[in-house]
Amino acid sequence: MMKSQFDYYRADSIEHAISLKNELGTDAYYWAGGTDLVLQWNHEKIHPLHCIDLTSISGFNFISNHEGLLRIGALTTLSEIEHADTSDAYLHTLAYVTSLMATQQTRTIATIAGNLCNASPAADLLPPLIAMGAYLKVSGNDGERQLPVENLLVSPGRTSLKDEELVTEICIPTDTKTRASSYRRIDRTVVDISLVGASGALTLDDNQMIATAKIALGSVAPTVIRSSQAEAMLGGKLLTDLDDDFLKAVGEAAAADATPISDVRASAEYRKAMVKVLVIKVLRDIVAILTGDEND
Numbered sequence: 317m318m319k320s321q322f323d324y325y326r327a328d329s330i331e332h333a334i335s336l337k338n339e340l341g342t343d344a345y346y347w348a349g350g351t352d353l354v355l356q357w358n359h360e361k362i363h364p365l366h367c368i369d370l371t372s373i374s375g376f377n378f379i380s381n382h383e384g385l386l387r388i389g390a391l392t393t394l395s396e397i398e399h400a401d402t403s404d405a406y407l408h409t410l411a412y413v414t415s416l417m418a419t420q421q422t423r424t425i426a427t428i429a430g431n432l433c434n435a436s437p438a439a440d441l442l443p444p445l446i447a448m449g450a451y452l453k454v455s456g457n458d459g460e461r462q463l464p465v466e467n468l469l470v471s472p473g474r475t476s477l478k479d480e481e482l483v484t485e486i487c488i489p490t491d492t493k494t495r496a497s498s499y500r501r502i503d504r505t506v507v508d509i510s511l512v513g514a515s516g517a518l519t520l521d522d523n524q525m526i527a528t529a530k531i532a533l534g535s536v537a538p539t540v541i542r543s544s545q546a547e548a549m550l551g552g553k554l555l556t557d558l559d560d561d562f563l564k565a566v567g568e569a570a571a572a573d574a575t576p577i578s579d580v581r582a583s584a585e586y587r588k589a590m591v592k593v594l595v596i597k598v599l600r601d602i603v604a605i606l607t608g609d610e611n612d
Contacts, residue, residue, distance in 0.1 A: 321365075322364050322365055322366060322367055323365065323366045323367070324366075324367050324369065325340075325344075325366060325367065325368045325369065326369045326372050327368055327369065327370055327372065327373060328372055328373065329373060330373060330455050330482070330484060333346065333368055333370055333373065333482060334455065334456060334457065334480050334481075334482070336366075336368050337368060337479070337480040337482075338457065338480050340365075340366045340368070342479060343363075343364065343365035343366055344364070344365070344366035344367070344368055345362070345364045345366070345367055345368065346368050346370055346482055347367045347368060347369045347370060347371070348370050348371065348390070348391055348427040348429060348430040349393065349425040349426040349427045349430050350425070350430075351418070351422055351425055351426040351430065352426075352430060352431070352434040353430075370390075370391065370482070371391065373391070375389070376389045376390055376391040376484065377389045377391040377392050377393075377396070378392065379392060379396065379397065379400050379401075379407070381404050381407065381490060384489060384490055384491030385487055385488070385489060385490060385491075386404060386406060386407060386487070386488040386489075386490045387485050387486070387487050387488075388428055388485065388486045388487075388488075389484070389485060390427065390428065390429035390482070390483045390484050390485060390486070391427050391429070392427060392428050393423065393424055393425065393426060393427055393428075394414040394417055394418070394422075394423040394424075394426045394427070394428065394431070395414070395420070395423040395424045397410050397411055397414045397428060398411050398414040398415045398423060399411070404490060405495055405496050405497065405605070406444075406448050406488055406490060406495070406497055406517075409444050409448075409497045409498060409499055409515075410441070410444060410445075412499065413440050413441055413444055413499050414440075414441070416440060416501065417431075417440050417441075428441065428486060429452075429482075429483040429486070432445075432452075432465070432468060432483065432486070433468075433475055433477070433483060434473070435468070435469050435470075435471075435472065435473050435474055435475045436472065436473070436509070437469070437472055437534060437535055437536075437537060437538060437539050437540055438509040438510050438511075438513065438534055438535040439509075439534065439540070440499070440501065440509075440510060440513060440534070442465065442468075442469070442532070442534060442540040443499060443513050443514060443515035443532035443533065443534045443540055444497060444499045444515040444517070444532070445465045445486065445488070446465050446466045446515070446530065446532040446540060446542065447497055447515040447516055447517040447530040447531065447532045447542075448488045448489075448497055448517050448530075449464075449488070449489055449517070449528075449530065450464075450465045450486055450487060450488045451463060451464045451465060451486075451487050452464075452465060452468065452483050452485065452486055452487070453483070453484045453485040453486075453487060454477065454481050454482070454483055454484065455481065455482060455484050456477075456478050456480050456481035456482070457478070457480055460484075462487075463476070463477075465486070466532075466540070466542065469539035469540060470539070471538050471539065472538055472539075492519040492527070492528075494519060494520040494521075494606065495517065495518065495519040495520070496517070496518060496601075496602045496605040496606050497515065497516065497517035497518075497602065498515065498516055498597075498598045498599075498601035498602050498605070499513065499514070499515040499598070500513070500514055500515075500594040500597045500598050500601070501513040501514070501534075501594070502590050502594065504581065509535075510534060510535050511535060511581055511582045511586075511587065511590070512533075512534070512535050512536060512576075512582070512587050512590040512591060512594060513533070513534035513535055513594070514531070514532070514533050514534070514570070514591060514594035514595050514597075514598050515531070515532045515534075515598060516529070516530065516531045516532070516595065516598040516599055516602055517529075517530050517602075518550070518602050518606070520555065520606065523554075524554055524555045524556070525552060525553070525554050525555075526550050526551060526552060526553050526554075526555070528551075529546075529547045529550035529551050530542060530547060531543040531546040531547055531550075531566075531570055531595060531598075533570065533573070533574055533591060533595075535576070535587065536574035536575065536576040536587050536588070536591055537574065537575050537576070541573065541574075542573075543569065543570040543573040543574075543595070544573065545569035545570065545572060545573050546566045546567075546569045546570040546573070546595060549562075549565065549566050549569055550566060550599075555603060555606060555607065558599060558603050563595075563596045563599050563600065564592075564596060566595060566596070566599060567591070567592035567593065567595040567596040567599075568592055570591050570592065570595040571588045571589070571591040571592040571595075574587065574588050574591045576588060
């Protein structure tokens with residue numbers, strides 16, 4: 317149980333929140349949904365003396381997809397993403413991913429930015445967002461900057477954000493019409509974090525040739541990683557080239573890029589083997605979507 321006393325502050329703007337963080341220092345924590353923060357607090361991994369509540373800041377909770385850019389506000393809950401309009405291919409994937417996470421009750425509280433900033437290599441949202449080429453809008457003392465999601469994690473539980481910085485938006489380019497993505501994972505129970513996760517996103521040119529290919533892997537390295545070998549094999553291929561033999565080779569290439577460890581949840585050998593399986597499934601999903609053969 318949480319044992320420490322703490323002071324509570326309610327920020328009414330992004331600028332106010334940053335000002336409070338500067339004033340209160342490293343013992344102050346931003347509070348959004350609080351689901352990860354409370355867990356770490358209960359396990360005495362952190363000892364906050366000050367909590368800065370962000371939930372009263374207006375304009376922080378939204379989903380918008382206009383002019384080739386899907387924007388999701390930092391305080392948007394997992395449940396809101398799960399039940400969003402999924403007519404966009406990428407938002408459809410994110411809705412599916414969030415439906416896998418935690419419990420229904422937790423999803424109504426947990427926020428997308430909080431999940432990302434928890435910086436777990438097993439986070440379900442990180443692989444698909446990295447595969448989609450997402451970036452964050454981040455505000456801090458130096459104003460606003462853009463940070464690619466793949467550059468967010470430094471090590472387990474640690475991000476590249478400066479101490480006072482906070483994420484305000486997650487942005488995903490959607491200007492390419494012919495695109496698809498997928499996410500697959502292996503877990504022990506319905507609400508467990510993933511033992512292994514894999515995501516992919518492909519865009520096609522007018523000749524049905526792969527213009528961009530990104531494969532992202534979770535729980536197989538200290539941070540979520542991309543498979544450069546798998547991506548290199550996919551680039552420039554026609555969609556019709558992605559037969560079973562080719563996909564197996566791509567899966568093997570992705571497994572070669574993985575550097576998992578053994579722990580109480582799974583062995584390194586098992587995780588490597590499952591990378592191949594999941595990448596093949598992800599790519600089969602994408603091919604089915606792009607060819608119109610998927611089953612709802």
